[in-house]
Amino acid sequence: xxxxxxxxxxxxxxxxxxxxxxxxxxxxxxxxxxxxxxxxxxxxxxxxxxxxxxxxxxxxxxxxxxxxxxxxxxxxxxxxxxxxxxxxxxxxxxxxxxxxxxxxxxxxxxxxxxxxxxxxxxxxxxxxxxxxxxxxxxxxxxxxxxxxxxxxxxxxxxxxxxxxxxxxxxxxxxxxxxxxxxxxxxxxxxxxxxxxxxxxxxxxxxxxxxxxxxxxxxxxxxxxxxxxxxxxxxxxxxxxxxxxxxxxxxxxxxxxxxxxxxx
Amino acid sequence: xxxxxxxxxxxxxxxxxxxxxxxxxxxxxxxxxxxxxxxxxxxxxxxxxxxxxxxxxxxxxxxxxxxxxxxxxxxxxxxxxxxxxxxxxxxxxxxxxxxxxxxxxxxxxxxxxxxxxxxxxxxxxxxxxxxxxxxxxxxxxxxxxxxxxxxxxxxxxxxxxxxxxxxxxxxxxxxxxxxxxxxxxxxxxxxxxxxxxxxxxxxxxxxxxxxxxxxxxxxxxxxxxxxxxxxxxxxxxxxxxxxxxxxxxxxxxxxxxxxxxxxxxxxxxxxxxxxxxxxxxx
Numbered sequence: 364x365x366x367x368x369x370x371x372x373x374x375x376x377x378x379x380x381x382x383x384x385x386x387x388x389x390x391x392x393x394x395x396x397x398x399x400x401x402x403x404x405x406x407x408x409x410x411x412x413x414x415x416x417x418x419x420x421x422x423x424x425x426x427x428x429x430x431x432x433x434x435x436x437x438x439x440x441x442x443x444x445x446x447x448x449x450x451x452x453x454x455x456x457x458x459x460x461x462x463x464x465x466x467x468x469x470x471x472x473x474x475x476x477x478x479x480x481x482x483x484x485x486x487x488x489x490x491x492x493x494x495x496x497x498x499x500x501x502x503x504x505x506x507x508x509x510x511x512x513x514x515x516x517x518x519x520x521x522x523x524x525x526x527x528x529x530x531x532x533x534x535x536x537x538x539x540x541x542x543x544x545x546x547x548x549x550x551x552x553x554x555x556x557x558x559x560x561x562x563x564x565x566x567x568x569x570x571x572x573x574x575x576x577x578x579x580x581x582x583x584x585x586x587x588x589x590x591x592x593x594x595x596x597x598x599x600x601x602x603x604x605x606x607x608x609x610x611x612x613x614x615x616x617x618x619x620x621x622x623x624x625x626x
Numbered sequence: 627x628x629x630x631x632x633x634x635x636x637x638x639x640x641x642x643x644x645x646x647x648x649x650x651x652x653x654x655x656x657x658x659x660x661x662x663x664x665x666x667x668x669x670x671x672x673x674x675x676x677x678x679x680x681x682x683x684x685x686x687x688x689x690x691x692x693x694x695x696x697x698x699x700x701x702x703x704x705x706x707x708x709x710x711x712x713x714x715x716x717x718x719x720x721x722x723x724x725x726x727x728x729x730x731x732x733x734x735x736x737x738x739x740x741x742x743x744x745x746x747x748x749x750x751x752x753x754x755x756x757x758x759x760x761x762x763x764x765x766x767x768x769x770x771x772x773x774x775x776x777x778x779x780x781x782x783x784x785x786x787x788x789x790x791x792x793x794x795x796x797x798x799x800x801x802x803x804x805x806x807x808x809x810x811x812x813x814x815x816x817x818x819x820x821x822x823x824x825x826x827x828x829x830x831x832x833x834x835x836x837x838x839x840x841x842x843x844x845x846x847x848x849x850x851x852x853x854x855x856x857x858x859x860x861x862x863x864x865x866x867x868x869x870x871x872x873x874x875x876x877x878x879x880x881x882x883x884x885x886x887x888x889x890x891x892x893x894x895x896x897x898x899x900x901x902x903x904x905x906x907x908x
Contacts, residue, residue: 364783366750367702370734370743377739387746388779392817394846395778403739410740440733443696443709444668445740484674551676 377403378439407435407448414449415473417525418456421532422466430459446481449474465535468518469525472555475510475546479553482508485610496612499576503569503603504611509547511558511566519544519557549607556606562599566608632800633769635724635834638662638689639874641899644881649888650680656687658892662723664878667694670720671712678719685720691835691876692722693804696738699758699772700731700745710765717766723876724834726771726804727762729755729792746781747791756798763799771802771834776809776841776851780817788813789827796832803828805872806837806880807865808857812849825868833872838865838898839880854883857894862901870905877902 364387375381377400388396408431412419419427434455440448453474457467485506517536524532543563546555558566561582568578575596582592603609640661645653652658663684670681684690696709717725730742745751763769774792786794796803805828807821814821840855857865857879869877879894 365702366700366746366748366754367734369746369781369783370702370731373743374734374737374739378737387781387783389782389784392779395816395848398778398844398848398850399739399741399743402741406740440738440740441736443706443712443738444671446668446672448740479675481672481675481677484678548675551679 373399376400378436404432404435407440407445408432410445410448411452414446414477415452415470417522418466418470418473420525420528421469421521430456433459446477449477463535464514464537465516465518465521468514468516469522471512471514472518472522472544472546476553476555478510479508479546479548482548485548485607488604488610488612490604493612496614499574500614501575502572502613503575503609504613505566505570505603506547506549506608506610508553509545509566509570509608511543511545511563511570513541513543513563514538515541519555522555545608547606547608554606561595565596565599632763633767634800635769635771635802637834637874638723638876640689640876641895641902642688642691642876642878643891643895644693644878645684646881646885648885649891650684652888653684653687654680658888660688660892660895662689662691662876662878664691664693664880667692667713667716667725668696671716681716681720689723690720691878692717692720692725693773694725694727695742696732696740697727697758697762698732698738699727699729699762700743700751700755701734701758702731702754703734705758705761707765710762714766717768724771724802725766725768726773726835728773728775729788729795730775742775744775744777744779744781745791747784747786747788748781749785752786752791752794752798756795759795759799759801763801769800769802771804772796773804773806773837774809774813776806776812776816776849778816778848778850787819787824787827789824793827793829796829801832802834803832804835804837805833805868806839807868808837808839808841808853808861808880809851811861811864812841812851815849821864822867825864825871828872830872833875835876835878836865836868836872837878837880838862838894839882852883853880856886856890857897862897863906865898866901866904866906869902 369387372383376384408428411431434452437455438451453467453470456470460466515537521532524530542557544555545558565578579592579596582595642660642662642664645663645665670677728742731745733739810821810824838857838861839853840857841849842852842855844850877898879891881891
């Protein structure tokens, strides 16, 4: 029996996939083996409770812990950091609660807020350098922690209510139409916001590296002429700057082989 | 055998505390009167945000020791290079007193249990741990401290004691030791050895830090290293003997769960400081 064999048997035991390790443990100390079996699950369940605090509050101990144990089986931990173990827990919950979409949406929000907490820092936007920008060709740098998704329920309202454990959360409601949630960190504080479909589209295009001019072209429609688009774009830009969503503007101007970048 | 050129770690005599989240505000202000703090490395091996602001600010007030739980020096398949790279970035940033981790393995083949799993004390495991520690020390550019774990089982293949394993490990790699007195007591009670025998066999010149903590009684008569209790009398007594032998080392109260008010932990730090002035013959 090599060390690798022993460790493989031990892992199988922890996962509930085998008991070969029993042969390797000194007979007099076999009573210690279940300590590791228990601790493996308990620490992971505790980690998920910590990361998915609002989802835990919504589901309650019993249902949450059952879901956590299902996630341990479906997605055994592989990263060096336990912080990564929550990756995909929203999908696990989506599978367990297909008729309760707010559960997975709450979990996505919990996860995204936690990731934003210690995600990469943003640069500081120099607003003085924005005055001579050619916005048609400008590429927007968004906060590196920014993530977005559409939701079908009032999960944002639920999340805020669950953060205040003094008040009972409101009833779960399906929204008349899906809305987009954005999550990011401003300075040191994770934030989230519901945004309209136009803004969601604009942010998605900006995140994909599309210049601001083409983004604005997509905002034109039958009810919105160029002047209205300009006003809308200005409003969005001002809020993105104020909220720390827009953290840089890069402009590449090809004149006589020069390239200018502003951040 | 120790590789020529393996860096050394100077002795640091002082009394400190494991810094945990409920007490961050006090440490950010530099209020607690401790000589150093120890932090869990992985909590600060992040891309940005508040954790790095916390560690940077605390570092302006205190020397900081980095204590890891995920290196897995006993893994038969070697170390995670991405982990080592992250750890080095943090170490370069805060210039810690030292970096420590545990004599254990946490996973294999891309699986990580996030628990400190026991190694068999065999010649092969010694080769593996020595090789891995050597790689870690090379990657980090510094010698490490290795901590004795608490354990709840032993293996049929064990060919040496834990203290013999640790002593040989220091000889081969040049690593130093972080002795957790509570872990020695817990393992001693669970496996039927005298903790004083363990302490007497440790090469004193390699010890740089001592952990003091509490434990709980589990089922089947086992003691469990819960770190959720005050330091109990038997651990204080062992410490009083150990400090006489190991001398001027960093001593720390380690509390990981059921975190009490900071004042309670600082009172334990003062007990440790006081007992160090009255060492017992080991």
